[in-house]
Amino acid sequence: MHIAEGFLPPFWAIFWWLTSLPFIIYGVWKTGKIFKKHPEYKLTLAVSGAFIFVLSSLKLPSVTGSSSHPTGTGLAAVLFGPGVTALLSFIVLIFQALLLAHGGITTLGADVFSMGIVGPFTAYLLFRALRALKASLNISVFIAAVISDWITYVVTSLQLALAYPAANGILGSFTIFLGVFAIAQIPLAVAEGILIVIFFDYLKKSRPKLAAKLLGKLK
Amino acid sequence: MEKLTLDQLTYSSRFLSWPPLGKLLLALALLFGSLFADSIIVPLLVLMIGMILLYSSNRFNFPRVIIWAYLNTLLALFIGVFIITLITPGTVIWQMRLSIITLSLSKEGISLASLVFIRAIAGFAVLMFFASSTPLPHLFIALQQLKVPKHVSELTILVYRYFFLFIEQLGSMIQAAECRLGFRDIKAKFRTYGVIVASVFGRSMDFAERAEQALYCRNFRGEFPVYRKPAKLTARWIIIPCIIFAALIVINLKAGKFLTI
Numbered sequence: 384m385h386i387a388e389g390f391l392p393p394f395w396a397i398f399w400w401l402t403s404l405p406f407i408i409y410g411v412w413k414t415g416k417i418f419k420k421h422p423e424y425k426l427t428l429a430v431s432g433a434f435i436f437v438l439s440s441l442k443l444p445s446v447t448g449s450s451s452h453p454t455g456t457g458l459a460a461v462l463f464g465p466g467v468t469a470l471l472s473f474i475v476l477i478f479q480a481l482l483l484a485h486g487g488i489t490t491l492g493a494d495v496f497s498m499g500i501v502g503p504f505t506a507y508l509l510f511r512a513l514r515a516l517k518a519s520l521n522i523s524v525f526i527a528a529v530i531s532d533w534i535t536y537v538v539t540s541l542q543l544a545l546a547y548p549a550a551n552g553i554l555g556s557f558t559i560f561l562g563v564f565a566i567a568q569i570p571l572a573v574a575e576g577i578l579i580v581i582f583f584d585y586l587k588k589s590r591p592k593l594a595a596k597l598l599g600k601l602k
Numbered sequence: 603m604e605k606l607t608l609d610q611l612t613y614s615s616r617f618l619s620w621p622p623l624g625k626l627l628l629a630l631a632l633l634f635g636s637l638f639a640d641s642i643i644v645p646l647l648v649l650m651i652g653m654i655l656l657y658s659s660n661r662f663n664f665p666r667v668i669i670w671a672y673l674n675t676l677l678a679l680f681i682g683v684f685i686i687t688l689i690t691p692g693t694v695i696w697q698m699r700l701s702i703i704t705l706s707l708s709k710e711g712i713s714l715a716s717l718v719f720i721r722a723i724a725g726f727a728v729l730m731f732f733a734s735s736t737p738l739p740h741l742f743i744a745l746q747q748l749k750v751p752k753h754v755s756e757l758t759i760l761v762y763r764y765f766f767l768f769i770e771q772l773g774s775m776i777q778a779a780e781c782r783l784g785f786r787d788i789k790a791k792f793r794t795y796g797v798i799v800a801s802v803f804g805r806s807m808d809f810a811e812r813a814e815q816a817l818y819c820r821n822f823r824g825e826f827p828v829y830r831k832p833a834k835l836t837a838r839w840i841i842i843p844c845i846i847f848a849a850l851i852v853i854n855l856k857a858g859k860f861l862t863i
Contacts, residue, residue, distance in 0.1 A: 387679050388725030389645070390718060393637050411754055418753045422823070423814045425753070429760030430810040434803055436761065437768045474758050478765070481733040482608065483671035487725055489633055543682070547714075550691035550706065559689055563681065574792070581796025582803070590804045 384539040384564060385479070385494050388487025395546045400492030403473075406500045410470030417467070428463070432471045435459055436478060457531045458579055460503030461510050461524070468507075472499025497538040506531035524583055525576040532572030536564045608665055608733075615659045615735035622736050622744040622832050624839030629732040631843035635850030636724050641857035642713075644850050645720040652727025659735045672726060679722050687715040738762050740832040747835060756826050764806070772802055 391399070417424055438455035460468040473495050479485040486494045506527045513523035540560040549555035587594040612618070617625065636648040656662065692710025699705075739762060742755040775798045779785065784794035 385675075385678075387675060387682065387722050388633070388729055389637060389721035389723075390679075390682060393634070396637060411751055414757065415751055415753055423818075425757065425760065426810045426814050426817070427807070429757055430764050430806045432757065432761035433764035433768050434806050436765045437772055437802060438799060470754070470757075471761075474754075474761055477758075478738070478762065481729055481738065482668065484675040484726055484729065485671070487633075487722075487729065488630070489637055489725070543685075547686050547689060548691075549689035556685075556689045559685060563685060577792050578796050578799065581793060582800045585797050585800040586804065589800065 384497070384536050384568065385476075385486035386490040386539065386542065388480070388484070388490060390487070391490050391493055391542070391546050393489075395542070396489040396492065398492075399490075399496050399542065403469075403492045403495040403500060406466075406469040407473050407495065410466050410468070410473070413464075413466040414470055428467065428471070431459060431463065432474055435471060436475045456498055456503045457506035457528045457575075458582075460507040460531075461527065465500070465504045465507045468503040469495070469499050472503065493539075493542045497535050497542065501538045502531045502535040505534045520583060521580050525580050528579045529572045529576040532568070532575055536568045536572075537561065540564055608668070609737065611660060611663070611665065611734050612737040617655075617659050617735040618737075619833060620735070621835050621839055622741040623747065623835040624833075624843075625732055625736050626741065627835075627839060627843040628846070629728050631847040632728045632850075633725055635847050635854075636721050636728075638851060639721075639854040639857075640717070641854050642717050642720055643857040644854045645717065645724045647850070647853065649720060649724035649727055652724055652731055655731040656727055656734065659731055664730075664734065668730075672730070675726075679719065683715045683719045683722075686718055687711045690714050743828050744832050744835070759826075764809075767809070768802055768806055771805060772798065775801060 414428065417428075435455040435458075438458070456468055456472050459471055463471070473491075476486055476491060476494050476499065480487050480491060480494075509530055510523050510527040513526060514520075518526075540557055543560045544553050544557035547556055549559065583594070632648045632651060636645045639645060687707060688705045688711065690708055690711030691706075692708030694706045694708050695712075696707040697705070739759045742750075742758045745755055746752060779794045779798060783790070785791045
């Protein structure tokens with residue numbers, strides 16, 4: 384859920400930029416460290432970034448009649464960890480803002496915070512917790528993807544509510560923004576969860592070696 | 603008719619020779635000038651400047667996919683602006699109670715929503731000007747002048763390049779699936795999309811492995827050399843955006859509070 388260019392007042396635009404910056408800097412440091420040790424990972428990571436971008440251009444059907452796209456950042460967080468995902472999301476969100484008008488430059492901080500930091504961190508922690516509780520891979524992936532998507536929408540609603548409080552306060556506008564997004568986003572998050580489960584299932588059948596390599600990392 | 607690609611668009615722009623960082627500063631000056639304004643005059647002015655730049659850059663000639671993406675975003679923008687109109691407190695014109703929520707249409711709400719809408723449209727025009735006149739690899743190479751770590755700019759350029767390779771593969775797979783009635787109902791749609799995503803992922807990993815081997819065969823040592831560097835940022839390109847930003851702030855102060863409808 385991108386916040387469009389010009390939508391946030393200056394204070395909130397700067398506030399979210401400053402909030403996201405430490406995570407992006409951590410991602411830059413972390414990838415720098417990885418590349419120093421394994422320069423060949425540059426290509427793997429670049430390919431993964433491009434894959435997230437491609438994933439975000441897929442139109443998923445929704446029960447409300449509308450369609451939307453998966454974020455793909457949950458998948459990246461599960462595969463590469465939340466630090467690297469923050470940087471990859473930042474790069475992909477710049478492309479989406481410039482090439483597709485999804486998001487903007489002044490609202491990039493807010494978009495990175497909801498979609499590149501909170502969403503992936505939630506997905507990563509949930510996935511790890513569920514695997515530790517011996518939940519099956521399919522259930523862990525599905526729950527992590529769906530909940531991280533919902534958390535992303537909750538954060539976006541909060542960002543908009545803080546910027547535009549209603550007569551009865553921030554809670555009033557938060558309820559309205561969340562209510563409007565819920566109509567489309569609750570089924571869409573479930574759709575993305577199903578898609579990612581099918582993705583892992585097919586990968587296990589069609590590319591057992593690659594799946595085993597990834598699943599080994601995901602234990 | 604041959605389809606126009608984004609690279610063709612940016613490399614045929616009249617402003618290609620302008621320094622990418624200069625264009626970025628100009629875009630930021632316009633975006634922030636518009637953002638800091640509480641008068642609708644400033645975003646309108648930025649919209650006009652953006653449209654003139656856009657027309658001069660490539661005569662409003664854009665790839666169809668970008669036009670669709672912008673129209674899609676415009677729809678979402680309408681919903682957001684509509685909500686702002688309904689929740690902003692002020693002198694009430696119309697009101698409706700919905701259990702715990704009260705929806706009211708106020709004069710201030712309409713003014714604020716108009717301001718946000720024009721600001722967003724102006725932002726679109728400025729971003730479109732920037733994206734259509736600057737090859738993105740140029741921008742990220744130029745960012746190294748600002749001490750952005752080299753591995754970040756390299757990673758960004760590689761993501762950009764691979765994206766176009768994968769989107770082509772994705773297009774072919776979707777077309778093949780359509781021919782086999784892969785999208786005939788909701789269940790089939792999900793299965794097909796899941797299979798396509800996994801296939802693109804598998805192929806992309808194979809591709810990364812092949813590209814890595816090919817690079818090592820060519821004596822790759824972890825860095826990609828750049829042979830045709832874009833124009834460097836000069837003092838003129840710092841001064842002009844600063845003047846534009848200051849001018850927009852002054853216009854905002856002279857114009858007073860935002861337009862009341």
